[in-house]
Amino acid sequence: MFSKIGNVIFENEAVARTSDFRMGLEIEMDRADETGHLSTEPYPDTIGDAHSNPWITEDFLVAMSEVVTPPANSPLDAMHYLYRINNALRNALAPGEILWPLSMPPIMPKDKSSDFDLLNDSTTEKRDFLVNWVKLHHGMAEALPCGAHINLSIHDHVIKLIQSQMSDTFKTDQEVKDYLYMRLGQGFVRYRWLITYLFGASPIAEKNYYDEDKGPNHPIRSLRQSHRYGYGAKFLVDYTSIDKYIKSIHDAVKKKLLIRASEGQGPIRFRGGKDLDDLKNTGIQYLELRMLDLDPTSAIGIKTNTIRFMRLLASYFIMNPPLKQSSVNEALDHANQLNDEVASEEPTHFAHQVQAISFINRLKLFVDQLQAGPEYTEVIQEMEMRIRYPELTPSAQLLGKMKNGSLVDYAVEVGKKYQESALVALRPFDGFDTTKQPSADDLKKYLFRDSFKS
Template identity: 85%
Template sequence: MFSKIGNLLFEKEAVARTSDFRMGLEIEMDRADETGHLSKEPYPDTIGDAHSNPWITEDFLIAMSEVVTPPADSPLDAMHYLYRINNALRNALAPGEILWPLSMPPIMPKNKTNDLITDATPEKREFLVNWVKLHHGMEKALPCGAHINLSIHNHVIKLIQSEMSDQFKTEQDVKDYLYMRLGQGFVRYRWIITYLFGASPIAEANYYDHDKGPDQPIRSLRQTNRYGYGAKFLVDYTSIDKYIASIHDAVKKKLLVRASEGQGPIRFRGGKDLDDLRNTGIQYLELRMLDLDPTSEIGIKTNTIRFIRVMASYFIMNPPLKQSTVNEALTEANRVNDEVASEHPNHFNHQVQARSFLRRLQLFVDQIQAGPEYDEVLQEMEMRVEHPELTPSAQLVKQIKNGSLVDYAVKTGMKYQQSALVALRPFDGFDTTKQPTSEELKKYLFRNSFKS
């Protein structure tokens, strides 16, 4: 049964627009050498300046590259951008370098000094150094992942505001309401995303600063509270004001160095900083819970994007949690996510709940006649629920040799690198005197071979 908004969108034949997001992708990958160690090479000079190039930049480490796509009008366009920019980065690497295909980093130096940290602006570097001090080491900042930025289609926003103006005075009111619902939905069901796409079962040598790590492979080190990006505190997703207040409170309690650090698994984006959200409202939503998919050279697959899109559409169309129950439900969801992330990849203690949620998604897809591509992705996810050994993390466990994934990661990274280097139109460097706009980048990378 749809919500009032869901029924409106269904009656006005706007359901397809609920999954037709404007999308941007951000993919972090370490540069490594062919022995499986963190690369010592500098940022590739043909890419331009590491701190002003908006499409390929450094993240926490000098050797941690981040590919950022321009906002694209369709998810497929975003994937094409990602593919081409990823290839551009690969073509700029030094001989013998590869992009590490795993979320957990390659073999780190035994002595992880601040020299490894990106030499970005003085303000950013000071923040990162202080972050390492607060966390007594840098290990929790080392895992890489895939971030998805979603912007709801304007047709949906305008339709809801025009038809429900008694509840939503402005289009921004609609945006704030829908993005808050999406945030609640994704945090509530983060555990199933961790189960289906978790891919960080072990860490390599010298990763841990003060801990030996788990005694066995687990589903997602990156998503656990103890070893990775799990919650040091719970962000409040009930309103913009409470969202902002909960992050500032964490800074006061010294759980965070500064407010920009504490986005949680879902980040609401608006102005330049957190407090700008009060004036600008939420303009788009950033999902931050996906491990890299090592079976894709770009770190994420089209079916993963489709699954996220159908989840988002479902959250828009169906009744939300009651406001009074949100915090309790999301607290429990955080506990379940940590449990799922900490399981051995071949085990799954929440199979019944996962089946139930996927059945609801399948019913939703059938009701709106979303198309065969969504049936296919749900069938694939159902197989993973019934057979944990098919999940990405379980598949990685099969590749472990002597407690390490280095052999697999190097072989995979070299294969992807070789594929990029045989392109008939290889990347020959950005203009280092001028960073391209989105349209200039599009023309340069695609050279009229791809139409958006």
């Protein structure tokens, strides 16, 4: 049974628009050498400057690269952007360098006193913040895992349709946006545990990552998504309203759980304006999903079917009844605990299989009711197989790649294969090697010619 909003969308034949998002992707990957150690090479000089290039940047470490795509009107175009920019980065690497395909970093230096030398130094302000962050969190481990972030912007047709049909409830388009993005945030946090199960791919850490006796004594599903071992937030972000969302992050700063509000990322981040407080005036303009490990079976760290599944979830959350406002925080607090249980399980076990099958059956019914198409039927079938057979999940698959408790040999082999493929590209994009970095329009013209969807 759809919600009132879902019925408006269905009756006006706008269902397809609920998964047709404007999308941007941000993929973090460490640079490593072919022995499996963190690279000591500087930011590649043939792709401009780490501070001025908006599409290939440094993240926490000098060696942690982040590829950022411009927003695209089509998810497939966003993937093509990512592929071509990722190739540009690979073509700029120093001889013997690869992009590390795993979320957990390559072998870190044994000497912890050199940690500060590894930090991003693109600006003095950035470096000072990172130094303070390391001191506050008693080390770098929480910030080192890499991941895939998805930025979603709801199609304007959906926003305008709901406002016109429900004008008594929503006076402006922005009120519709704020309501729907908050519902999406609640939905994704509520089922984050399932996303961690299906896509978790960080079962172990390599040498020198943890201090002695700090890490788990066996592989788990996702170190990165684990509250205990990863970078999980030390406080509960409030997803009931914009004001409460902002307040919960500012309260964390006051309690010294965060250094500054921009650090309050959580699994879902609402975006609008330049900083957190701008949300009060601009409203939410798009949503950032921050809960995916890198997929090492893809050269770009994420697969099309993963994107498709996340789009399906978003459509489901938009069209189906939400949580009651009074129960949101309790439900999401429980969901965060559930996520930590799932992240900390051995990869071949799944204690919440029955609950997961129940939800995937609801998604299957949703797809069948709407006749969403074979691509969504196929992705549901793939995810159902992972739920029924934990050994098919990415983290469990990685167990078979381990040698002597390490994934270095596997990661180097895969990283070299992806690197070799990128280096044979006939026309890699070289427009970053200029004083003026290319705009989104420049990238569009070069990468897509006349095939880009406007």
